[in-house]
Amino acid sequence: AVPTLAETGYAGAPSRSWYxxxxxxxxxxxxxxKLAREVAAIFADATFRERHLTARSLVSAINTPDEFAAEIRRDRALAQQVVKAAGLEPQ
Structure with a gap:
């Protein structure tokens, strides 16, 4: 079994979910x-936000495609640091 981060001594690793x-x-x-504009327009609709986000305790963080790509690069770099610091090996 693969140990949890806490079990490897690296407790407190940042974690979040996103879509x-x-x-x-x-x-x-x-x-x-165009897709980004259309999605932003959907998320700007109060009824949509209430029904699909607020009702599920989700928070909307609409950003541009370039901002999203940068966020993914940051998440990947952070995950690589956590894995290295925890001494984990890919399995």
Missing amino acids: GLFTPAGTPKPIVD
């Missing part, structure tokens, strides 16, 4: 931008 919309690599930027 994102992805497109295939190479999708033209105008299409990505």
Whole structure:
């Protein structure tokens, strides 16, 4: 079994959940931008937010495709640091 981070001595590792919309690599930027605008418009609707976010205790953090990509890069770098600091080996 793989030990938990706390069991390896690295308690308190930051953790969060998120959802994102992805497109295939190479999708033209105008299409990505249009999708981003449409999703932002949906999330701007109060009825949608109440029914699908607030009712599930979720918080919306709409950002641009470039901001989302940067966030994923930061999460990946952090995960790599945590794995290295905990002395874990891929299995």
